[in-house]
Amino acid sequence: MNETLVNIMKKINIGLFGFGVVGEGIYKVLSEKSQLNTEIKKIVIKHPEKKRNAPAQLFTTDAKEILDDPEIDIVVELIDDAEAAFEIAKTAMNSGKSVVSANKKMIAEHASELIELQRKNKVSFLYEAAVCGSIPIIRNLEEYYDNDLLNYVKGIVNGSTNYILTKMKSENQSYDDALFSAQKNGFAESDPTLDVEGIDAANKLSIIILHAFGRLISHEEILRKGITSLKTEDFQYATEKGLVIKLIASCQLDDKNKLIPTVLPTFIEKSKTLALVNNEFNGVLIGSALADEQFLYGKGAGRFPTSSAVLSDISALRYSYKYELRKGIQNGFQSNYSSLQRIYLGFDPKENIDQNLFENIEESYQSNHHAYVTGSINLEKLKSSGWLENKAISIIAF
Ligand SMILES: NC(=O)C1=CN([C@@H]2O[C@H](COP(=O)(O)OP(=O)(O)OC[C@H]3O[C@@H](n4cnc5c(N)ncnc54)[C@H](OP(=O)(O)O)[C@@H]3O)[C@@H](O)[C@H]2O)C=CC1
Numbered sequence: 472m473n474e475t476l477v478n479i480m481k482k483i484n485i486g487l488f489g490f491g492v493v494g495e496g497i498y499k500v501l502s503e504k505s506q507l508n509t510e511i512k513k514i515v516i517k518h519p520e521k522k523r524n525a526p527a528q529l530f531t532t533d534a535k536e537i538l539d540d541p542e543i544d545i546v547v548e549l550i551d552d553a554e555a556a557f558e559i560a561k562t563a564m565n566s567g568k569s570v571v572s573a574n575k576k577m578i579a580e581h582a583s584e585l586i587e588l589q590r591k592n593k594v595s596f597l598y599e600a601a602v603c604g605s606i607p608i609i610r611n612l613e614e615y616y617d618n619d620l621l622n623y624v625k626g627i628v629n630g631s632t633n634y635i636l637t638k639m640k641s642e643n644q645s646y647d648d649a650l651f652s653a654q655k656n657g658f659a660e661s662d663p664t665l666d667v668e669g670i671d672a673a674n675k676l677s678i679i680i681l682h683a684f685g686r687l688i689s690h691e692e693i694l695r696k697g698i699t700s701l702k703t704e705d706f707q708y709a710t711e712k713g714l715v716i717k718l719i720a721s722c723q724l725d726d727k728n729k730l731i732p733t734v735l736p737t738f739i740e741k742s743k744t745l746a747l748v749n750n751e752f753n754g755v756l757i758g759s760a761l762a763d764e765q766f767l768y769g770k771g772a773g774r775f776p777t778s779s780a781v782l783s784d785i786s787a788l789r790y791s792y793k794y795e796l797r798k799g800i801q802n803g804f805q806s807n808y809s810s811l812q813r814i815y816l817g818f819d820p821k822e823n824i825d826q827n828l829f830e831n832i833e834e835s836y837q838s839n840h841h842a843y844v845t846g847s848i849n850l851e852k853l854k855s856s857g858w859l860e861n862k863a864i865s866i867i868a869f
């Protein structure tokens with residue numbers, strides 16, 4: 472029998488870290504629905520006192536019960552602590568185990584070390600669930616868009632903020648109620664600041680950039696603003712103009728082969744594809760030289776959508792699939808923030824805004840309690856303006 476066939480038939484022993492929204496999801500899928508010949512041998516959790524929907528003998532708080540077990544082939548890491556997750560992934564790969572993870576924070580912060588661990592130990596490290604939940608974006612960027620020259624990847628990559636923006640617009644929910652509901656549904660990170668400040672989207676964008684363009688950049692280098700500064704007046708402006716507000720992560724290659732990566736609240740015309748992506752769904756537009764524009768759409772957060780991507784990675788390990796990163800791994804950030812961006816700037820009239828930073832102003836408005844300016848600004852000037860960090864100022868790209 473050939474080696475691939477033996478691998479396909481062989482039972483895979485899995486060590487699972489985490490039994491929360493996604494961990495319990497993959498446990499259920501593997502034990503109830505999956506056709507894969509797998510067994511979860513142990514589950515490491517943090518709080519042993521919690522009631523679990525699985526046999527008690529499966530659980531432990533001792534990571535060594537998985538990491539030191541030679542019978543465990545694959546470690547599935549689904550915890551909400553990026554630093555602890557990195558230690559787990561590192562030890563597992565150094566012990567010759569392949570790793571599946573959904574932890575975008577860990578991957579974005581330790582990408583080069585993790586890639587090196589994968590290479591050095593001749594194992595696989597897969598993380599489809601880390602970007603856009605159920606959408607197979609990483610494997611597509613890796614395999615399919617290997618030859619066609621990519622120009623841009625942009626879209627909605629965070630389910631929680633899209634859910635919040637949808638509920639605020641369509642059901643008039645308050646920001647607090649909508650965030651609470653996103654948390655209750657299991658969409659939000661344990662620290663939801665990561666979602667609402669656009670950090671999760673920036674982490675995902677840096678992973679997308681690695682697989683799309685072969686460049687390694689930190690989320691901290693990405694020009695970013697989340698959704699926490701958006702005010703009722705901003706939503707009113709959008710409605711009056713036939714626009715909706717979405718948190719868009721975007722990475723564009725300019726004519727000098729430099730990147731323009733941004734995460735910004737963005738006005739989208741109501742009839743455009745991304746405007747139709749609602750609730751916890753994600754949607755990504757991929758622009759390339761030959762194919763022109765294509766669109767990937769699906770649930771970006773939640774127990775079973777995320778589990779589907781984890782399941783797909785486990786299945787891919789049967790044939791020893793790994794990300795080859797054939798586009799290379801260029802270190803060092805080559806951004807080009809010298810281009811102009813049309814923006815809307817919303818602020819309290821009492822705020823001292825230096826409008827000279829704008830290249831040109833198209834429209835301005837002021838009432839007793841709200842003011843806005845629209846126009847074009849150099850992205851470098853926007854980055855150093857202090858407006859991105861200022862909670863009282865809303866910035867929305869056009
Ligand atoms: N929720 C979603 O829709 C998505 C989540 N992800 C990512 O998946 C990962 C898990 O998310 P999610 O399931 O929502 O998180 P949860 O908060 O629901 O669950 C986290 C789990 O991690 C366990 N845990 C935390 N620290 C440790 C540790 N040091 N050792 C062992 N176990 C630990 C917790 O244990 P205990 O139960 O004992 O408290 C808990 O079971 C995160 O990286 C997240 O970013 C990715 C895509 C979508």
Ligand SMILES: N[C@@H](CC=O)C(=O)O
Pocket residue numbers: 601602603604628629630631632658659660666671771772773
């Ligand atoms: N918190 C994340 C979960 C999935 O990655 C999100 O809301 O998108």
